[in-house]
Amino acid sequence: MPITYFDGAMNSPTATFLDLTRPYLAEVEARMRSDPSEHHPALADAIDHLLDSGGKRIRPTIVLLIGNMLGADIERVVTHAAAIEMLHTATLVHDDLIDDSLLRRGIPTLNAHWTAGATVLTGDYIFARAAQLAARTNSLRLMEAFARTLMTIVDGEITQLFDQEVHDFHQSYYKRIYAKTASLFEVASEGAALLADCDTDCVEAMRSFGYYIGLAFQIVDDVLDFTGDQLEVGKPVGNDLRQGLITLPTVLHFQDHPQAREWLHRLRTQGVLDEELETLIEEIRSSPAIERSLEEAQQFVHKGESRLDEMPAVPERDALYDLARYVVLRTT
Numbered sequence: 001m002p003i004t005y006f007d008g009a010m011n012s013p014t015a016t017f018l019d020l021t022r023p024y025l026a027e028v029e030a031r032m033r034s035d036p037s038e039h040h041p042a043l044a045d046a047i048d049h050l051l052d053s054g055g056k057r058i059r060p061t062i063v064l065l066i067g068n069m070l071g072a073d074i075e076r077v078v079t080h081a082a083a084i085e086m087l088h089t090a091t092l093v094h095d096d097l098i099d100d101s102l103l104r105r106g107i108p109t110l111n112a113h114w115t116a117g118a119t120v121l122t123g124d125y126i127f128a129r130a131a132q133l134a135a136r137t138n139s140l141r142l143m144e145a146f147a148r149t150l151m152t153i154v155d156g157e158i159t160q161l162f163d164q165e166v167h168d169f170h171q172s173y174y175k176r177i178y179a180k181t182a183s184l185f186e187v188a189s190e191g192a193a194l195l196a197d198c199d200t201d202c203v204e205a206m207r208s209f210g211y212y213i214g215l216a217f218q219i220v221d222d223v224l225d226f227t228g229d230q231l232e233v234g235k236p237v238g239n240d241l242r243q244g245l246i247t248l249p250t251v252l253h254f255q256d257h258p259q260a261r262e263w264l265h266r267l268r269t270q271g272v273l274d275e276e277l278e279t280l281i282e283e284i285r286s287s288p289a290i291e292r293s294l295e296e297a298q299q300f301v302h303k304g305e306s307r308l309d310e311m312p313a314v315p316e317r318d319a320l321y322d323l324a325r326y327v328v329l330r331t332t
Contacts, residue, residue: 017319017326021064024078028060031082032089035129046110046122047129050089053107058217059188060085061323066189066206069316070196076137077195083133083146084188086126091153091184093123098157099243134191142191149187152179160245169251177218178211185214205307209320212304217327219297222247226285228332238281248296252289297328 032051035044060081067077095101096109097119111119127150134146156179166172189210193203225240226249240247246254263280284290301324308324311317 016315017061017065017323020068020316020319021061024064024074024081025057025060027078028057028064028081028085031078031133032086039125042118043122043125046114047126050093050110050126053104055085057085058323058327059088059184062185062210062213062320063188063192065316065320065323066192066209067195069312069314069320070193070198070202070206072192072196076139077192079133079136080142080191080195081188083130083137084184084191086130086133087146087150088184090123090126090130091180093119093126094157097123098161137191137195139191139194142194145187145190145194149183152183156180156183166246169246169254173246173248173251174215177215177222181218181221182211182214185210185217189213202311205310209304209307212300212307213324213327216297216300216304216324219248219293219300220328220330223249223290223293223297224332225249226281227290238277238284241281241284242277248293249284249287249289252292253284253287256287256289294328301325301328 029051033048035047063081063084064077067074067080092104093110096104097111097116100111101109110122114122131143131146131150134143137143156176159179160176186207187210190203190207193206196202222240225247226238228237236242241250263276305321305324308317308320
């Protein structure tokens with residue numbers, strides 16, 4: 001199956017980030033598939049299945065644009081981009097198992113065919129492969145950032161599993177999506193700057209850019225969970241809420257309807273009737289909470305764009321602005 005790197009709405013006549021990164025993305029893809037170690041054929045089949053299942057490759061795109069904008073060695077940048085996407089792939093394997101998801105992007109997940117043990121081990125192998133790629137950048141600072149991010153991601157998953165009592169849903173939501181998504185965008189951007197050997201202010205600016213774009217990206221994902229087309233998104237409308245996961249549209253809707261906290265308590269402790277759940281999902285879909293969520297995402301994008309203002313005025317910087325707009329305009 002051919003990879004579809006990007007889709008969805010664009011408000012610019014040309015997707016400059018695609019034009020500037022398409023050849024390098026092919027190299028990133030090849031590097032992810034090229035594993036010098038000997039391993040069981042089933043692992044190779046699993047990795048091919050995962051990489052063939054699609055994905056926007058937005059994280060490696062950010063790595064490539066920042067690395068080229070700042071003049072980093074392209075071979076090291078491509079390797080970092082491959083490491084980031086492999087890390088992202090590994091997290092999806094474990095996420096699907098934890099959530100008992102049988103489909104992703106309309107394609108069967110590994111755990112739909114394999115035992116839980118085999119799925120976990122495959123995810124572990126891909127984590128290790130990602131770390132191996134990161135090490136090949138020969139940057140100790142990047143490796144430290146990579147390890148920090150992996151710990152953040154795992155800690156976020158553990159927190160989500162064990163912390164059931166939430167007193168501030170808004171704060172809890174942002175803490176969770178930082179661990180789940182923004183931390184990976186953050187290390188993608190930070191790592192590209194580190195490979196360019198730019199100064200501390202430059203590294204911090206790029207780390208911050210990734211952080212804000214990552215938050216916006218996840219918010220839009222959570223909005224699309226309510227508003228997206230079920231066939232395009234690859235999961236039922238309101239799937240997060242069906243799983244008891246409270247995302248920003250639900251948080252903002254509950255702020256306008258405090259009585260809904262009692263409903264939430266029942267959802268988490270006793271369960272609710274299917275018709276009650278469908279009613280709530282439809283209420284959120286048509287509520288101001290959707291637009292308010294997108295406004296919060298747009299605010300984060302603006303903050304991220306402000307960190308680009310101090311970067312070199314080259315085509316890659318324009319492409320990063322273009323990509324930032326895409327994050328909030330996409331439909332899948």
